[in-house]
């Protein structure tokens with residue numbers, strides 16, 4: 018099918034929940050993707066911070082094919098070797114040592130919230146304004162942006178919102194009924210907001226003093242994105258619970274809740290479950306993907322090439338005053354414009370770069386961590402060119 022035929026079919030039969038770009042991608046390799054018309058693009062979206070190891074990575078492809086030939090799914094009624102091995106791997110690379118597996122970011126946050134409520138015996142969760150935690154009713158409630166919640170009430174009880182990057186507001190909001198504070202170490206959908214030095218450390222201190230759990234939503238920041246395997250390591254702050262998804266299995270759908278031994282042992286048989294969670298196939302993809310991130314030093318590449326990218330974008334900022342701010346950490350970069358950036362995304366796409374606009378006026382760059390300096394140079398020169406016309 019050509020692009021138009023696919024678009025027509027979609028329009029007829031798929032619920033209209035997405036504001037899609039008018040292309041259909043057919044294949045990928047590393048940080049490059051091709052559409053059904055054969056046009057190539059440098060990918061600065063990576064399936065929204067998912068394809069950290071790049072497209073069609075041979076190790077991930079091989080692991081998926083090999084596992085699919087044996088068993089795709091068995092259910093958690095039985096032991097799953099790949100799942101146990103993956104849990105041990107996550108214990109090695111994260112600050113935690115117990116894992117629960119599910120299928121998405123929203124589900125990981127749901128699990129994290131249930132775990133915090135069960136462990137503390139309390140109901141209240143504090144989250145940040147401008148945050149994003151998912152689209153199920155409870156994670157939508159946790160999401161501190163009214164625009165996403167409108168029309169879907171009643172929301173889940175027990176949530177309170179405070180401004181991001183304000184520790185005093187959190188301290189004031191904590192009561193005897195507070196179970197946990199849920200926070201993105203870097204806000205993603207909210208516009209790539211990097212907290213100031215010390216914020217997460219102080220947040221941890223306040224939570225610790227008041228006996229409240231700290232939950233990091235690392236769904237977007239995980240797996241090398243911010244220059245270390247996890248943002249908790251980039252910012253040197255250990256949370257009590259971490260939720261993961263997006264890049265965990267190289268593009269295969271998976272989520273996870275991680276916690277230390279004490280909190281992690283709260284769940285008893287029957288407390289929580291997911292039919293597909295931690296399936297043999299998902300775990301094969303995750304093991305191969307995490308091994309690749311380690312073997313290819315992708316967190317270090319993210320740090321180095323992220324700094325290189327940000328530097329080049331700073332140079333652009335000094336040239337184009339329509340750029341308000343360049344910010345980010347590792348290969349999670351936002352360029353805030355002083356105008357809505359939808360048209361910029363179109364112009365970049367027409368020139369062979371796919372990027373994404375979030376929070377209205379922030380161009381977000383979250384490419385595969387395997388992107389090269391040459392590819393970054395191309396992205397920046399295309400952006401320079403299209404900005405010249407504004």
Ligand SMILES: *Cc1c(COP(=O)(O)O)cnc(C)c1O
Pocket residue numbers: 120121122123124126149150151152201205206234235236237262263
């Ligand atoms: C994408 C995202 C989610 C939701 O993940 P889904 O897999 O779409 O449910 C939650 N939290 C953060 C920080 C995200 O970036």
